[in-house]
């Protein structure tokens with residue numbers, strides 16, 4: 001069967017016809033992943049369908065209290081047979097779905113993918129990929145057509161996705177559609193204050209000391225101060241008990257340094273697996289191409305990659321070369 005690109009009405013139809021739906025998002029879920037997936041689960045259940053949410057890990061502490069629906073972190077691939085639709089949200093490539101559960105993607109899988117990443121590979125049987133600040137904006141639109149009135153727990157979750165993916169309405173992706181969606185959700189009593197407080201205004205003292213030490217000891221400014229490379233030693237993560245799955249805003253600390261155009265933050269996610277988070281400040285010098293050159297992806301202004309057996313010194317040099325190449 002050929003994979004097909006669909007519009008929002010077809011996505012609504014597919015969900016309307018389904019009774020038992022498995023909802024997934026990418027591994028190491030961020031605010032938009034959790035918000036769109038848990039929000040859709042809540043909305044689908046409110047519409048009389050049975051939806052089950054699967055997350056590969058317990059959500060980061062700052063998001064945990066907003067996940068008002070049950071979820072599972074384990075799944076045996078054969079269990080998928082029991083679902084008549086699989087909904088995958090906020091996930092750009094099949095690499096990020098199959099691995100955590102050992103699910104093999106094949107044509108028989110009734111997989112509906114809903115996403116906003118421009119580099120989405122359209123791996124689903126049905127693919128709704130739209131330009132949007134957050135997948136949660138698209139999920140909200142689907143949910144509205146499905147249930148009419150969005151339940152308040154779903155409203156908070158969709159708002160969590162919008163607020164985090166737009167950096168609290170500060171990133172370049174902030175557009176009228178996401179602001180309108182947010183306004184509508186706040187009218188439905190979504191917990192905007194709670195989200196802002198948890199995501200932006202609450203930092204443990206350890207986290208702040210960690211940032212201070214990174215700034216004083218681990219920041220390497222190159223190319224006349226335009227490129228910031230931050231290599232985080234594993235010992236520092238251990239010293240301050242930092243949960244690296246919950247680093248919302250960390251890379252932005254370095255991006256806000258005056259004169260910096262590009263930030264690369266490097267750390268080991270697991271032994272031997274180097275994670276690189278990239279942020280751009282100048283739209284003329286996007287970081288998407290840098291991430292893709294390492295086999296990663298994301299957005300043009302915010303991207304990342306995982307490098308097996310990556311050597312931080314060599315990777316930093318590669319990034320510097322790519323950055324300088326951009327400036328010729």
Ligand SMILES: [Mn+2]
Pocket residue numbers: 032033090116134135165
């Ligand atoms: Mn997203």
